[in-house]
Structures are given as structure tokens and as C-alpha cells.
Amino acid sequence: MRNFFNPLLDLIYPKRCPGCHLPSISICDSCKSFWQKPPIRIKLSQSNISVISVADYRKEVRSVLLAYKENGEREAGKVLTEALIKARLGFSNYSFCTFVPIPSNPKSVRRRGRDFMLDLCNKVANQSGDEVISILEVNRDVRDQTKLDEKQRSQNLVGAFDCTSKYLDLAAPVILVDDLLTTGASMREAQRALRQRGVIPIGAITAAHTALFWGREGG
Numbered sequence: 001m002r003n004f005f006n007p008l009l010d011l012i013y014p015k016r017c018p019g020c021h022l023p024s025i026s027i028c029d030s031c032k033s034f035w036q037k038p039p040i041r042i043k044l045s046q047s048n049i050s051v052i053s054v055a056d057y058r059k060e061v062r063s064v065l066l067a068y069k070e071n072g073e074r075e076a077g078k079v080l081t082e083a084l085i086k087a088r089l090g091f092s093n094y095s096f097c098t099f100v101p102i103p104s105n106p107k108s109v110r111r112r113g114r115d116f117m118l119d120l121c122n123k124v125a126n127q128s129g130d131e132v133i134s135i136l137e138v139n140r141d142v143r144d145q146t147k148l149d150e151k152q153r154s155q156n157l158v159g160a161f162d163c164t165s166k167y168l169d170l171a172a173p174v175i176l177v178d179d180l181l182t183t184g185a186s187m188r189e190a191q192r193a194l195r196q197r198g199v200i201p202i203g204a205i206t207a208a209h210t211a212l213f214w215g216r217e218g219g
């Protein structure tokens with residue numbers, strides 16, 4: 001009988017921590033601690049945008065990001081949603097904002113069968129009371145950013161995002177949203193694409209960040 005119900009139980013109670021993959025009904029305390037730090041504010045170089053982000057990138061954090069991105073794991077989604085809500089509090093002087101997700105490569109969206117950033121933004125907005133408008137799209141074939149260094153990442157993305165023409169009458173302040181901040185190339189490109197249409201984001205939030213290429217503002 002237990003075997004019969006196992007697939008169902010797996011849906012409700014994942015058996016492994018999405019961070020370290022050790023047996024656990026949810027994210028384990030050790031992996032959870034990486035997401036419980038106060039968010040930091042990062043000032044992107046070559047840009048005036050401030051990014052508020054929660055977790056330092058490390059193996060266990062990467063696993064959670066991948067578990068949601070590639071497999072839509074519910075527990076991982078919960079962790080990322082909570083992290084982004086915490087980051088959103090950094091813009092608490094704005095009671096209602098428009099989240100604009102950083103777009104994924106269309107090839108990746110097709111492969112995954114979903115746009116994970118849009119899904120994640122919707123989860124966050126449901127709880128924070130903000131709105132989500134997906135107005136950025138990747139306009140050409142871009143290489144997988146994970147295999148590129150900082151300079152190549154920037155070059156890979158120059159002019160790669162377009163702002164779609166449908167929703168340019170934005171009443172609420174815009175916050176860019178991404179899962180991970182690495183070199184900031186995606187953020188800068190998103191900012192450029194929006195600025196071309198007269199939209200100036202007030203900032204950005206990410207669930208996690210690597211801290212190699214910029215100075216932190218702290219806080």
C-alpha cells in the first residue's frame with residue numbers, strides 16, 4: 001500500500017533536501033541557513049541600478065536554483081519565492097510595483113516546457129501584492145551564459161533583449177527580477193532595453209548572487 005502511494009507522497013513531501021539532496025521532507029536546516037541571511041544591496045558596476053539579493057552562491061544554493069529552474073521542484077520554488085519576497089522588502093517604500101522578469105532563451109523555455117522566471121515572479125507577486133508584466137524577450141540566439149567569462153557574457157548579451165510593444169503604459173515602478181546575479185550582464189541589458197522605451201527600473205531583486213565583480217553597498 002505504501003508503495004502505491006509513494007509517487008503521491010513524493011509530490012506532497014519531497015524526500016530529499018533540494019540543497020544537499022540528503023533525505024529530508026523539506027529543505028534541511030543547514031541548507032535553509034544560506035537563505036536566512038539579511039538581503040544585501042549590490043550596486044552594479046557600469047550601471048546605476050541597485051540589486052537586492054539574499055543568498056551567497058554556493059553548491060547548495062545552486063542546487064536549489066537548478067531544482068526549480070530545471071525540474072520545477074515545489075520545495076525549491078518555495079525557498080526562492082521566500083527569498084525574493086525578502087528582497088522585495090528592500091523596496092518597501094513602494095507599496096505596489098511591476099515585476100519584470102529577466103527573459104530566458106526561447107530554446108531553454110521550450111526545453112523546460114515553461115518560463116521558470118515568469119512562474120517564479122507570479123508566485124512572488126501573489127504574496128507581495130505586486131503585478132508581473134513580462135515585457136522583455138530575447139531577440140536572437142544567445143550562447144549559454146554559464147560557459148562564458150565576464151567579458152564574453154556582456155558581449156553575448158549586447159542588444160539581445162527587446163522590450164515588447166504591448167505594455168508600455170506602466171503606472172507602477174518597475175523592479176527587474178532574476179534568480180541569480182552573476183556578472184550583471186543580463187541586468188544591464190534588461191535596463192538598456194527598457195530605457196530605450198522610456199522605462200526606468202527603480203531596482204532589481206534576485207534570489208542569489210555571486211559577489212565577484214562589484215562592490216557591495218551593504219545593508
Ligand SMILES: [Zn+2]
Nearest residue numbers: 017020028031
Ligand atoms: Zn540540505
